[in-house]
Amino acid sequence: MTRRFKIGDHVSWNSEAGRVSGTIIAVHTSDFDYKGxxxxxxxxxxxxxIKSDKTDHVAAHKGSTLDHAK
Structure with a gap:
C-alpha cells in the first residue's frame, strides 16, 4: 500500500546528506516538470x-520514500 500524505504533513526521508525533514507544500497526481x-x-x-526544515530547499519525492516525522 502506498503511503499517503497531505499538504502540511511533517515528513522525513533519507538524502545524500543523511536524514532530512520538512513539510509537504504540494501534492502531484499527474506528471509534472520539476527542475528540468x-x-x-x-x-x-x-x-x-517538500520544503526542508533547515535549508528551505524544495525536493520532490514519492510517498514510498517518506515517513511521518516525529
Whole structure:
C-alpha cells in the first residue's frame, strides 16, 4: 500500500546528506516538470513537494520514500 500524505504533513526521508525533514507544500497526481525533469505521478502513486526544515530547499519525492516525522 502506498503511503499517503497531505499538504502540511511533517515528513522525513533519507538524502545524500543523511536524514532530512520538512513539510509537504504540494501534492502531484499527474506528471509534472520539476527542475528540468519530468516526474511521473498518478492518483494511485502521487509525488510530493517538500520544503526542508533547515535549508528551505524544495525536493520532490514519492510517498514510498517518506515517513511521518516525529
Amino acid at each position: 525533469h519530468t516526474h511521473h505521478a498518478t492518483e494511485d502513486d502521487p509525488q510530493y513537494e
